[in-house]
Every structure is written in C-alpha cells, then in structure tokens.
Amino acid sequence: MGDDIIGLPQALTRALGAAQVMTGADRLAFFAHDVFTGGAEALCVVRPTDIAGVQAAVRLCAQAGVAMVPRGGGASYSDGYLIDRQHVLFDLSALQDIEINERDGFVRVGAGVTWAALKAALDPLGLRTPFWGPFSGIAATIGGSVSQNTISHGSGAHGISAQSLLGIEVVLADGTSMNTGVTTGTRHYGPDLTGMFTGDCGALGLKVAVTLPLIAARPAFDTASFAFADFASYHRSVSAIAREGLDEEHFSIDQALSQGQIARSEGTAAKVNIARNVLRAAPNVASGLLQLGKMALAGEAEMREARYSCHVIVEGVDKADVAARLGRIRSIMTAEGQEIANTAAAFVRSMPFAPLFNILGPKGERWVPLHGIFPHSAADAFHAAFTAFIAEQQAEMDRHGVWTGTMFSSIGGHGLLYEIAIYWPDTLTPYHREILGADYLAGIPSYPDNPAARAYAHRFKAELVALMQAHGSAHFQIGRAYPYLERLDPAARALITATKAALDPQNLMNPGVLGL
Secondary structure, three states, X not given: OOHHHHOHHHHHHHHHOHHHEEOOHHHHHHHOEOOOOEOOOOOEEEOOOOHHHHHHHHHHHHHHOOEEEEEOOOOOOOOOOOOOOOEEEEEOOOXXXXXXXXXXXXXXXXXXXXXXXXXXXXHHHOEEOOOOEOOOOOOOEHHHHHHHOOOOEOHHHHOOHHHOOOEEEEEOOOOOEEEOOOEOOEOOOOOOHHHHOOOOOOOOOEEEEEEEEOEEOOOEEEEEEEEEOOHHHHHHHHHHHHHHOOOOEEEEEEHHHHHOHHHHOOOHHHHHHHHHHHHHHOOOHHHHHHHHHHHHHHOOHHHHHOOEEEXXXXXXXXXXXXXXXXXXHHHHHOOOOEEEOOHHHHHHHHOOOOOHHHHEOOOOOEEEEEEXXXXXXXXXXXXXXXXXXXXXHHHHHHHHOOEEEEEEEEEXXXXXXXXXXXXXXXXXXXXXXXXXXXXXXXXXXXXOOOHHHHHHHHHHHHHHHHHHHHOOOEOOOOOOOOOOHHHOOHHHHXXXXXXXXXXXXXXXXXXXXXXX
C-alpha cells in the first residue's frame, strides 16, 4: 500500500474535518453491508455536508488512485455499493438542501434528501413531484433512486424515477462539478445528458443534487383491490389498465406474500395505525370514516386466500374524476377477477413510506429480492419457467428452509416488473441490527449462523438472474448483480465504455458496476 493510500484517511480528515470522516470499526462494518450481503471494508467513510466537500474528497481520492463508491440511503441489495477492493465510501446522505420554486414549477434537492422528507416539505404547498418515491422512501434517497432507477408511487401515471427529472448535478472523477440541465424550463435541450446519468449506479460520477419538476397534488383519491385465480388472468387484466393509464399506481402480490409479509401487519397496533393514517389522508373526517367502514365490511380473508391480488390507487381532481377512473378499472379487473377488501391499497395510500421492517421475513428470516422487467409477450413464458424452476428446486429449498414470494407491477403498457423475494433462516448482519434496532429485533425470532442456507440462497438468486436473462429481462438497480454491458449491441457497448473512459480515465468511480 503506497504512502498516499496509507495517509488518505488523515488527508480527508484534514480537508473535511473529523466529523465528516469515519474510521471506527463499527462504522466500517456497518457500511460494508447492504440488505443482502457484505463486501470489503472501506479505508474510511466520508460524509460531506456540501458539494465543495464532495469535490475536495474526490480530488484527494483521485490523487491517491483509490476507488470511490457512493452510497445513498443504503436500502440496496444488488451490490451497488459493495466492492471487494480498496476504496473510500462516500455517504452522501448529509446533502440535505431543499429549494422549492413554485412559480417555475421545480424543486432542487441535495442527493441525500429522502423521498419522505421531500414529501413532507411539499405537502403543505399542495405540490408533489410526478414520481414521488419507492416504498422504501423513508430511507431511500433521491440521489440513490436516480442512480439505481426505481418505481412505485406515481409510476402508474408518470413512469419510473428517471422520467421525473429536469437535471442532475454530478461530481466527476477529477472533482469537476457538472450540471446536466441547461435550463429548468425543459430537460430536452439537445441530447439528453440527464438520461445518461440515470441508472448508472454511480459509474459515471457522484450525484450531489437533483432538480425535479413539480405538479399540483390531486386532492381526491380512492383505492380498490382485486383477486385472480391464476397469473395469466391477472396479467391480462393489469396490462389492460396499464395501457389505459387509469391509475396513479398499483402493486400486486402472490398468496405467499399476502399470507406472510402482509398478514404480519394485521395485529391490533397495525390496524390502529392504518385507521389513523386513513383518516389523516382523507379529505375530510366523513370520507375517512366511510373508507374505514368499507374496509371493515369487506374483511381480509379473501385477500389472503387469493392466488394473486392487485391493489390499485386512483387519484383525480375531484370525486367524479376518481369514480370514473375507478369504474373503468373495476370493469376491466372484474372481467376475470373479483373485487376484494382494499385494506392493503388503503394502507399504502395512507402510509406510503412504511418502516423498513420488511428487510426481514415475517418470521425474522433473511430476505433478498430480485426482479426482471419483461415485455408483456414474454412475462407468461417466464412465469411458467419460474414455476418449473421452483418445482425442481423444492426439495433443496425445503432442506435449507428457503421459500419465495412474488410481487408485480406494470411498467406502463409495455412491460411487467416481476419481483421474487427469497427468504431463508440465518443470522443477522450489522446492517440489520442497526436499521431495525434492538427493540424491534427482540420481538421476532432469531437464527444461528447458517452458511449452508446462505450459500444456497446466493446460488438460487444467481440461477434466477440467469433464468430472467434467458427470457429477455431488463433490470433496475443493476449494481454488480445483473448483467448489463454484455446485453448491449456492439455500437452501444462502445459508446458507454468510451463515455466511462472519458469521464473516469482511472476507473475509480464505483468500478465494476454495470460491468464497467
């Protein structure tokens, strides 16, 4: 190890101050893990509080020839910030500025702002961004979501995170600051430079600020849920409502998740919390009480017994607008399915950013999801292949205590996101212990170290990624878990590798993500 590298933590401390550089063993162990697994510990973790601090730290790392790895909220599971080589980890969660421009209809935020914090700032003004965060938005940062690409809140009407951007401010590998947005009046002024940095997992630079468009929040809403006997009828129905763009968002789960993760939230305290949030989200007390009455009458058994259930949230300018949209959704969804209790949809609408308890299974199992985005024409074939794969693996799964559940969402009218959650009994990592806390963990089962089940879960996941690739899938949160570079045609591959070389000639920016 060269002298520059040995002295790098001290040099960073001199430049940024001791409060912005972490070298303690417990901190390094925590940051070396994500939701799924672990990597090499960093030389140190820097947590700059402004863009100038990010630039200063980047210049010192570049001079020492040390890799730089960005981390947002940390709710990653695709090795996006885990690396098996010497590096400095950039914790960008302290970049917290929020600048709202109501007249011009945009908001500029620091990369470390969470979606929940942005929503709290915009709600009193009756404003929102078109896409307004993933389910993990209580922890997920806007910079991290832009780097990884993600869906959920607002995706039915407005698409994924990458589609709700005006510009990105990036610190490049030599410390230079670059703004991809020429004007906040439009993103599309010549070639789309902003798009180049979406979904790059930090390979092209460190995102330090993001500018997003603002729209008026729609005051009226309603929710509905539907059950389907099989995947094919569910898929036909949900692709139809996606093509018509009727919903604000929807999500779908199989029976394993409705009886596992969802059922876990059905205790008395959870029901009280649901009721409180339904009343808080309703436009008035009367409509909130009406919603709670409908939920109580509908019951929940049908959702738990459904092979596949779809939960829809509709927003509009008034009740008539919502009723018309929801009426059309009902006519489509009940052609092959049946309407059931809307408890899950109402809960998500009232509490869009729930605590991260689902990073463990319903009985405290370890958890990792993976997903593929398929053309609608390929989704049924993948589902059949996945079903066959599970049948082949069932004996080995049973031996290791591994089980799975699935979750789905349309990507507009042209694709279906198919997410598989893998659960297995195993000990927790420093990440789980810190994120969930001792009080929560004391109330759920714990497991001894289980290297055999853990190794099987890794193989199981890798084989499923290969199966998805064989059926033509794309992916968000590519990190180091999903193939990317080899999927491009030669000309596209040459363009992205040349761009990486031009922006990061030493290959120090999160090397290895995207296969770069």
